[in-house]
Amino acid sequence: MSEMLHAQNVAKSFTLHTQGSVTIPVFEGVEFMLSAGECIALTGESGSGKSTFMRMLYANYTCSQGSIKVLHDGDWLDITTASPHSILEIRKRTLGYVSQFLRVIPRVPTLDIVAEPLVALGTDRKTATDKARDLLTRLRIPERLWQLSPLTFSGGEQQRVNIARGFIADYPIMLLDEPTASLDVQNRATVLALIEEAKSRGAAIAGIFHDHETRDAVCTGSFDVTSFKVGAND
Amino acid sequence: MEQTVKNPANGAPDYNFAYLDEQTKRMIRRALLKAVAIPGYQVPFAGREMPMPYGWGTGGVQVTAAVIGPNDTLKVIDQGADDTTNAVSIRQFFAKTAQVATTEKTAEASIIQTRHRIPEKELREDQVLVYQVPIPEPLRFLEPRETETRKMHALEEYGLMHVKLYEDISRHGHIATTYAYPVMVDDRYVMDPSPTPKFDNPKMNNMAALQLFGAGREKRIYALPPYTKVKSLDFEDHPFEVQTWEDECGMCGARDSYLDEVILDDQGNRMFVCSDTDYCAERQEAGHRGPQHHDQPLGTADRGKAAE
Amino acid sequence: MTQMNEPLLRVEDLTMMYGDRVGCKDVSFELRPGEVLGIVGESGSGKSTLLRSISAQQEPTNGTVEYQTRIDGVRDVYQMSEAQRRLLMRTDWAFVHQNPRDGLRMNVSAGANIGERLMAIGDRHYGNIRNNADSWLGKVEIASERLDDLPSTFSGGMQQRLQIARNLVTSPRLVFMDEPTGGLDVSVQARLLDLLRGLVHDLNLAVIIVTHDLAVARLLSHRLMVMQQGKVIEHGLTDQVLDDPQHPYTQLLVSSILQN
Numbered sequence: 001m002s003e004m005l006h007a008q009n010v011a012k013s014f015t016l017h018t019q020g021s022v023t024i025p026v027f028e029g030v031e032f033m034l035s036a037g038e039c040i041a042l043t044g045e046s047g048s049g050k051s052t053f054m055r056m057l058y059a060n061y062t063c064s065q066g067s068i069k070v071l072h073d074g075d076w077l078d079i080t081t082a083s084p085h086s087i088l089e090i091r092k093r094t095l096g097y098v099s100q101f102l103r104v105i106p107r108v109p110t111l112d113i114v115a116e117p118l119v120a121l122g123t124d125r126k127t128a129t130d131k132a133r134d135l136l137t138r139l140r141i142p143e144r145l146w147q148l149s150p151l152t153f154s155g156g157e158q159q160r161v162n163i164a165r166g167f168i169a170d171y172p173i174m175l176l177d178e179p180t181a182s183l184d185v186q187n188r189a190t191v192l193a194l195i196e197e198a199k200s201r202g203a204a205i206a207g208i209f210h211d212h213e214t215r216d217a218v219c220t221g222s223f224d225v226t227s228f229k230v231g232a233n234d
Numbered sequence: 235m236e237q238t239v240k241n242p243a244n245g246a247p248d249y250n251f252a253y254l255d256e257q258t259k260r261m262i263r264r265a266l267l268k269a270v271a272i273p274g275y276q277v278p279f280a281g282r283e284m285p286m287p288y289g290w291g292t293g294g295v296q297v298t299a300a301v302i303g304p305n306d307t308l309k310v311i312d313q314g315a316d317d318t319t320n321a322v323s324i325r326q327f328f329a330k331t332a333q334v335a336t337t338e339k340t341a342e343a344s345i346i347q348t349r350h351r352i353p354e355k356e357l358r359e360d361q362v363l364v365y366q367v368p369i370p371e372p373l374r375f376l377e378p379r380e381t382e383t384r385k386m387h388a389l390e391e392y393g394l395m396h397v398k399l400y401e402d403i404s405r406h407g408h409i410a411t412t413y414a415y416p417v418m419v420d421d422r423y424v425m426d427p428s429p430t431p432k433f434d435n436p437k438m439n440n441m442a443a444l445q446l447f448g449a450g451r452e453k454r455i456y457a458l459p460p461y462t463k464v465k466s467l468d469f470e471d472h473p474f475e476v477q478t479w480e481d482e483c484g485m486c487g488a489r490d491s492y493l494d495e496v497i498l499d500d501q502g503n504r505m506f507v508c509s510d511t512d513y514c515a516e517r518q519e520a521g522h523r524g525p526q527h528h529d530q531p532l533g534t535a536d537r538g539k540a541a542e
Numbered sequence: 543m544t545q546m547n548e549p550l551l552r553v554e555d556l557t558m559m560y561g562d563r564v565g566c567k568d569v570s571f572e573l574r575p576g577e578v579l580g581i582v583g584e585s586g587s588g589k590s591t592l593l594r595s596i597s598a599q600q601e602p603t604n605g606t607v608e609y610q611t612r613i614d615g616v617r618d619v620y621q622m623s624e625a626q627r628r629l630l631m632r633t634d635w636a637f638v639h640q641n642p643r644d645g646l647r648m649n650v651s652a653g654a655n656i657g658e659r660l661m662a663i664g665d666r667h668y669g670n671i672r673n674n675a676d677s678w679l680g681k682v683e684i685a686s687e688r689l690d691d692l693p694s695t696f697s698g699g700m701q702q703r704l705q706i707a708r709n710l711v712t713s714p715r716l717v718f719m720d721e722p723t724g725g726l727d728v729s730v731q732a733r734l735l736d737l738l739r740g741l742v743h744d745l746n747l748a749v750i751i752v753t754h755d756l757a758v759a760r761l762l763s764h765r766l767m768v769m770q771q772g773k774v775i776e777h778g779l780t781d782q783v784l785d786d787p788q789h790p791y792t793q794l795l796v797s798s799i800l801q802n
Contacts, residue, residue: 104761393658
């Protein structure tokens with residue numbers, strides 16, 4: 001299995017300047033590797049820093065220490081030191097992320113929001129829109145909603161729009177933050193199928209899953225962030 | 235050199251020749267020289283208070299006073315006519331303060347001061363045409379800041395002039411500006427021939443006579459040296475056109491001159507006559523007749539004399 | 543952004559002093575074609591001063607602003623002749639003001655407002671100018687029949703869209719925006735943001751947008767600069783700056799947003 005992402009000696013702490021500059025260490029010395037075709041579950045109790053670590057992998061959070069290297073267009077790039085331009089490029093073509101929050105401009109139709117990552121990659125609008133229709137259909141978003149902004153949708157519907165948007169482009173590396181939370185059984189099955197398809201095309205996936213069933217169904221391994229918690233080995 | 239008018243019987247002995255003192259004339263002449271050197275460029279000058287209100291031709295009068303000499307023959311027209319109040323009083327002003335000969339004949343004049351019109355008869359190299367100008371700045375319509383309009387002239391930023399013409403076409407279907415129609419002078423400066431009707435714009439182009447413009451209130455002088463290229467601004471698909479009339483002059487039958495509409499009575503009867511009274515009279519003398527012409531003419535050539 | 547790695551704009555050590563008072567100090571950054579840079583900070587932090595200095599409206603006390611011109615290569619905008627600079631400003635650059643009245647001619651029609659830049663660069667065919675204006679009106683979602691109406695008869699949101707059309711008609715590559723959504727209702731803002739984002743993407747515009755609205759900054763900009771007391775105190779990827787702010791002031795700014 002070929003390596004796609006490699007985090008070495010990563011540490012993270014937050015300094016809260018607005019609260020008396022208290023520094024909150026999260027973890028240190030994290031070593032993490034992700035290879036093509038595998039799906040690693042990030043585990044650890046609530047507050048252990050799973051989401052923080054995932055955001056660091058996406059360069060949404062900075063690293064206090066260490067490096068996170070990503071295979072992008074055949075080159076290893078360290079996202080902790082890469083320029084904003086490179087990070088945007090990496091996110092555009094290499095690194096997909098399904099977050100729990102839907103952040104979109106009001107008024108833009110759901111269909112366009114889902115198709116956008118493909119359009120940004122240069123796919124023609126028709127092909128991209130067709131693929132968006134497919135995904136929205138599979139995720140059971142009723143067609144009558146496609147021309148509406150997802151901001152008016154229910155939480156579960158927004159989550160599925162997020163998933164559709166995250167899976168439309170075949171990113172080599174995918175980060176999934178609780179993709180099945182607040183989904184019913186049928187939709188969860190669809191998401192699991194999507195993850196399986198991504199794995200079989202060789203995507204390297206890291207995810208946070210709130211339930212064992214999902215984790216057991218798709219994951220090839222797990223990674224416990226708790227063991228790197230500052231003070232964990234004291 | 236002071237040139238005081240000597241004969242108290244005919245002149246105004248307490249005034250300098252042509253009213254203005256020599257220093258003022260010199261200052262104006264310097265402005266005129268600069269204006270001639272930079273065709274179409276507005277030269278600021280220290281305009282004086284004149285014994286007439288702004289709007290009555292104080293700019294033109296100062297220019298005329300600065301260029302007139304004892305041997306000149308002056309013609310003054312307002313709306314093309316020699317016999318209107320403004321024309322008559324300015325003519326009398328110079329007859330009194332400079333004791334120059336005056337005329338109503340375009341061909342006989344060496345200096346012609348005008349408001350609005352350019353005589354129909356072609357002017358010669360030995361003639362000077364002095365315009366009275368109310369608003370010299372063509373860009374003022376859309377740009378109220380003087381600092382900005384000056385910069386626009388300096389940098390040849392004239393897009394705004396076409397914005398005005400664009401508005402005309404979008405509102406009226408054609409360029410509805412009929413007077414103060416902007417022109418490009420010598421491919422460099424945009425100039426406002428205000429308030430001359432656009433009918434006369436083509437006459438400015440390549441004219442043999444020197445053309446001087448004086449704006450009294452705004453204190454600006456500009457000029458067109460003889461044989462200067464003057465092009466009216468337009469669009470490729472809406473080219474510049476002069477006004478045309480379906481009627482002919484009621485008195486002389488002219489079809490090629492600028493016509494004024496005259497209401498004859500309360501019944502709405504009307505006629506068109508040449509705005510250039512001298513041109514009309516000359517044609518009538520040559521035997522041309524319009525449909526309303528009776529052997530006792532309504533006015534034209536005789537009107538001016540009666541008024542004086 | 544992919545093909546063009548040459549910066550379109552390079553600002554170096556830009557400082558603007560008003561006597562002893564600092565307008566902005568030691569600001570340096572680069573902007574690439576198609577890139578949107580947000581400048582945030584509270585009122586008086588120097589955002590607008592910086593924008594004016596970069597956009598050649600106010601010569602800085604110190605520092606350089608270099609621009610990759612279409613014809614002459616990289617030029618220092620304050621070393622250009624005034625004629626060249628003004629030409630640049632009305633062709634390859636655009637400036638969208640917070641108040642559309644500052645960016646529009648209120649006494650001429652919408653069509654003339656859009657056509658002005660075309661006429662300024664020598665377009666002399668009325669029909670073409672009008673068609674072009676009409677098509678731009680469509681791009682900013684204003685009905686064709688408003689082409690001959692005065693901007694004063696438009697709503698605030700329409701005026702702002704008209705201002706954008708008027709600016710973009712010459713296909714500029716760099717657009718400066720000063721609080722473009724500032725005076726608008728929330729619903730109107732959303733429409734404008736959507737429109738702007740579409741135009742930025744379709745026309746590959748580089749944009750420097752000054753805003754005090756962090757949500758606007760998040761939705762439009764790739765990179766973010768946070769200013770305080772005339773200095774850039776944090777600068778980076780937009781979501782990184784907003785989600786994991788490092789500087790005390792940025793943390794305060796981000797934590798002050800009302801959640802909905």
